[in-house]
Amino acid sequence: MQEILFWQGQTMQMMYDVVAGALKSMQLNDVNPQDYLNFYCLGNREQFNEESTSSNGAPVSSAYRCRRFMIYVHAKGMIVDDEYVIVGSANINQRSLAGTKDTEIAMGSYQPHHTWSARKRHPHGQIYGYRMSLWSEHLGMLDETFEEPERLDCVRKVNAIAEDNWRKYASEDFSLLQGHLLKYPVQVDSDGKISSLPDCENFPDAGGRILGAHSTTIPDILTT
Template identity: 45%
Template sequence: QASADIMKLLDLHKVSLAVPPESTVKDQWHTQLFRSIDARTASFCEHHLSRFQDENKVDDLLESAFAVPVSDKKVQKGISAFASQLKGIAKERKSLVKEHEKGTSRTFVASDMKTFRFLRDLDRKKGRNVDASVHSGLVHHIRRARHHIYMESQYFMGSSHLWKSDNKVKCGNLIPAEIIVKICEKIANDERFAVYIVLPMWPEGVPESKPTQELLVWQRLTMEGMYTRIAEALTSRGNPGHPTDYLNFYCLGTRETTEFSQATKDHKQNSKEKILNETRRHQIYVHSKMMIVDDEVVIIGSANVNQRSLDGTRDSELMLASYQPMYVTSSDSIPYGDVHGFRLHCWATITGKMDDVFRYPSDLE
């Protein structure tokens, strides 16, 4: 829950990065951000910091952080002082292990935001406590979706057990599988449902490099597995529809004119630059990590739809879910609150127009 003076969903950003004079095409970004201020943020920050101040982990943390020998005596002295300070703080706090034993959730009460809660969704993998609350939260909201889902993600791969090949790859997050289950459930009940997913044309890196190509293969296998099962559900139901009536992936692109080109006239172009200069088309790199469900709940943060972000044992991720209590979905309609307006703004900015059909995302039109 959030009021306008505490929570702000920042608009889509198309950032034209600084480019060298010899460059012919700008690289644009598309992302979503959130900002949270006041007491609840302070409560969360205190909790997040405390997780790294467990006295049983301080030595390991310092050892890994300062593995490179430091020759400067002043720097060494500063590090020692910092280490002593960390250990002092850690001794005053309860260890993370003891805190885990008390339960799997904790409520942080702020004077002006009593309903703010940060949930610890603890699980165990190979004897270690892990926090997979981001994955659990996304799965929860996909399962409760009634009409549509709109996602933006820098990567989209998972549910490798459903892949046609390479299904032993450790990419087992359930986001794609849960979307399939939801769509197939709607098809079986002869109900409309639509999923829109916006991705970059290729992940970060050189497109033809081996790591990028490997990621693209896994992403293709994820999409292929989803469309295959949707097609099977339509066939078994005798539905003449097409899988893209229910699931669509989009990539954003831009085309620049020569009017404001920053390229130097004497620059010798290579073969790739010549092609780009002729078409002047380039992808808008999608860096967002966002999901909107039924225009009721918006989830924005740092976690991509891939195993690295959702595994719970690798990267530290943060996602914020927001909704308005007076604007909730029903079986036959979506709410028309701020989340609805935010999605419309995203679509209008991406497409360059505002169309009335945007208000009804689950309709075939």
């Protein structure tokens, strides 16, 4: 698992290098790569109930004591510019979507009259409504800035909520999250270099380095 997380971190680093390079080529100095590319995960916290603790004195796990859990979503989906959507069990990659390899199912759809080219502006069809519904669930609110997700004020508002949720999720003290969206716990500097958050190199409860570790014993072909 640490090897896989290592390669995941390397992929994120490659992507942030591209974004940072593009920003520098445009001489945009007052922005951060995370204004254009972000990674999130889903989690939840529940209030600890003393009455539900073990009555025989057996120790309980940190996850149980802190009542925090990651939310795993098996479905895969992609929404593009509020005009096209893919939803299914297939991973968003060539192997799963080719139709000749993995056994998966997925559907893609759009509304011809609700596209950027047809409307000459931001489309507000059912795919837009679907995204707004997801954002309401994940962010615990609706806001007018969410209507235009490409705008910088929208990106920064979503990141602020997700970062606050991560702090609440990782804290030993209980507090309810606003929705379920957590900022993936890495920081990115203006050059696009990623690193662990201060005092947060390992995942809460389960342990293990967030950015993983390269194995010298497992062949790379098994983890890439």
